[in-house]
Amino acid sequence: MSPASSQSPCFRDLFRLMQRFGKLAQRSLTQTLQHSPQCHFAQLERLHFALQKYGDGETIYVSVLAKAVHESVPSTSRTLRMLEQEGLAVRETDPQDRRKTRVRITPKGEADRLACEQAMGAFWDRVTQRLGPQRLAQLCEGTGYLLDAMEAELNESAVPRKGESHAEDL
Numbered sequence: 001m002s003p004a005s006s007q008s009p010c011f012r013d014l015f016r017l018m019q020r021f022g023k024l025a026q027r028s029l030t031q032t033l034q035h036s037p038q039c040h041f042a043q044l045e046r047l048h049f050a051l052q053k054y055g056d057g058e059t060i061y062v063s064v065l066a067k068a069v070h071e072s073v074p075s076t077s078r079t080l081r082m083l084e085q086e087g088l089a090v091r092e093t094d095p096q097d098r099r100k101t102r103v104r105i106t107p108k109g110e111a112d113r114l115a116c117e118q119a120m121g122a123f124w125d126r127v128t129q130r131l132g133p134q135r136l137a138q139l140c141e142g143t144g145y146l147l148d149a150m151e152a153e154l155n156e157s158a159v160p161r162k163g164e165s166h167a168e169d170l
Helices: 003-007 011-032 041-053 062-068 073-085 107-157
Strands: 089-094 097-105
Touching (some): 041 097, 097 107
Antiparallel strands (some): 089 097
């Protein structure tokens, strides 16, 4: 018997639940957004979040965006190039400091993001209705305890590495 399984009898169950949740979350995105605009929803959501939290709500420096999403500037630039090619985002030279580049979501990008967000919101409304208010509250409470315990363990035992995401940034 491995040390992890002898110390944590439900490790395998938790791990399998997390794997299953990840697969179903990906499937829900694919299936729910099949009739929505092809908007690169995940990338636009990350950009939107970063604009709100680290930018001025409308624009953000590319370097700040890269740091906020825990990616290198070249990787962030590749993502932005894809969004630009689809007309969903635009990069502009900062008029006050021409060495810096700011990025913003275009009106088309925002409309597509909102359409996809609405479709995903409707999906999650249906899912949570199946649970009912009591089970949903229990799920949120229990998941909160699990995440707090995981975060405490990680904070106590490891040094953050380059590219590592933090729960509060997602």
